[in-house]
Amino acid sequence: MNVDVSTAARRGWRGPVEAATAMFLVGTLAGVSGVIGEYPVYGGQALRYLLAAVILLAVARLAGLRFVRLTPRETALLAALSLTGLVIFNVCVIEATRHGGPALVGTVLGTVPLALALLGGRPSPRLVGAAAVVVAGATVATGLGSGDLTGLLWSLGALGCEVCFSLLAIPLLPKLGAVRVSAYSVTLAVPMLVVTGLLVDGAAMIRVPTAPELAGLGYQSLIVTSVAFFLWYDALPRLGPATAGLFAGLIPVGAIATGAVLGLGVPSAPDLLGAALVVAGIVIGLSSAGSPAAGERRPTGTRRPAAGESRPVGAG
Template structure:
């Protein structure tokens, strides 16, 4: 499936907006067994994604009937373990240890810079050749990160909470980097479907180790609604749109759009609280917008001569990317998200 750069940007924006808006929704699940809730969410999402892949086999750029190889399954397993199960576990660890969502969001907000620096390394794995980070993209990512800090601000944090947020940041970055390797052949829908399915047993195992079975119960009506939102919009819709857009834009360029997550989180929180954001967050939104405009327009640095092929996979056609849930599942972060 060939889409324009503008459409790809729109897909990524929608994906990150959904991920960012899910923070408030995820907080409705703080009283429900954490890992169990995520296992339910990913089970439902995987079922829907496999159904979509069966009914619309070419959706998301995949080839009908394609199956992941053993190597690809290994990569997808790491995506599920780090960018999904691990990401959510780290987020909830931070939130449960007296660390404010703003602090978690600020730390995860560094994901665009990490993707800008590491994204070009994915190109050679997909198409061969060499590539180096674009100065323009790295600078734009730094501006977006600065805007994220203004948007999220600072707040109360503990050592365990900060470590949990840092773990979520690593998971967010790996979510996109690793997904980029398998997206060209498997397509967005299948990558999302297999990742969700592989995350379920990991989460259930984690729930057993954490002693959650003793607290298992049916979710309340509010919790059921939150789980449905996370499964349908935050996972199925956001993941597929994010993967499609990232394959077209490349990890480094699309990665800066992860900076939209805290903006979406701020907007959602303001709407739910019926309160106007302060001057700092408002300036942060403008800063993020400026960074995105700078990074998504104009020419980027040329890769090393031998690396044209690498850039083409990591930039234009698809070094791709992923996931980060948010693959910053990715600020979606703050949630129990992607």
């Protein structure tokens, strides 16, 4: 039987490329958040997710993906995903940036690979070691010592929410697929943010954004939310949480690149060294046991995915 080696290779690299791109784009959030720092937090994020919901629901319709009836458990998982991974996460990042700066946030989020490696199943010692290398690289790239206790607490909150963003989605992906998980989660986030904004800021939660603020919110909606969410949720079941988590080390790399593009600073030697360590850790992790990593929990079931759905971990 002939085997299309090139097709198999493309499938093998799809997950890593998607995960790397998604986490790099998420890393650009810190720099762009500075552009909208003066805009009301809850109102701004509600606008961001509203636009993203329109985009993702339109993509789902064009792809022929029908609405799927959810069980009470799946509804609870999706609501928890929206609340923690989207709403609270973004509030934590914005507040942490205000108190401690992007360096502190990037350093704490750099521990995501280690957290997912430890929580994602039974990772091999080499995979845990690779996660540690990625964490070290993220720490070197962003630097320690900035911010205060308040900024640190907000950053730790963002870390917990980032972990929930992945782990809560894993049971939903085999049935819903990447597009619908992304679309449903951002749609649920809108009323949560509107209600919170009205309680906290009242009518002041919404105002006409300036041109830079509008550009920043548009970038967050289209790139950081619509594109990055789909790529991450498509890669997650292909790689498993521990292996996919390694690519979270690219978050500070994306922040550094964004800072350079926006003229906020030229990458320093520690920045470049940290980026090199992150890449080295990812390579070690991917070569440790293949994708997904040996010993990770894998969703069970043999149902053939519908069009547009993600394959269960290990499928194909």
